Amino acid sequence: MKYFRLIGALMLGFGLSACATVDTATRNAPLESPVMQAAPLSLDIRAVRVSVPKSLKVSERNRYYPGGDIVWREDPLGDRHAQVKAIFEEGLNKGIAEMDHGTVPVMLDVMVTRFHALSEKARYTIGGVHAVQFKFVLRNPETGEAYGEPRFVKADFKAYGGQLAINAERKGLTQKVRITHQISEVIRQELQGAGGYHAEANGLLGALNQI
Secondary structure (H helix, E strand, O other): OHHHHHHHHHHHHOOOOOOOOHHHHHHHHOOOOOOOOOOOOOOEEEEEEEEOOOOOEEOOOOOOOOOOOOEEEOOOOHHHHHHHHHHHHHHHHHHHHHOOOOOEEEEEEEEEEEEEOOOOHHHHHOOOOEEEEEEEEEEEEOOOOOOOOOOEOOOEEOOHHHHHHHHHHHHOOOOOHHHHHHHHHHHHHHHEEEOOOOOOOOHHHHHOOOO
């Protein structure tokens, strides 16, 4: 993972990673010898910071596709930016809690770029796609220095509609529950999995959710 190899190189420079003793005989090794690469880091996430920019446009229109950057209806009408932030904080902290405790201290800095759940009209008819997208960067928890460039994550997934949505709600699987779980799984894979998270294909509905 290029992102973590970059962080690994930084950490090696800071003296936070263990160094192996190099045999002097390797000075004469052939050019085709494999080059050692930094292994994925074992992270100790000390803090999580979430921002939901006020520039993200909220839509309250009850249409199949209401537009906007933020579409959220399961909380009472109010500050949607704050509601989305709370959902992200819960999901991220849940995902981190399920990770092994590591050795390299970092702060997880997340900026939401899109949070498009379903309107009431779409929820109880055709369904759609939950467009959950964000950027994240790992920082030094003491200095705030970023370890590499921000990484964009598209965590979109299928949203239930019609009777399927009603059945799910009866089991407690609300939009908030499913989105929170998705965020937790995605961030865990991004920080621990080989290659990070791979978004599922959502066809035409997924494409429309990018407009």
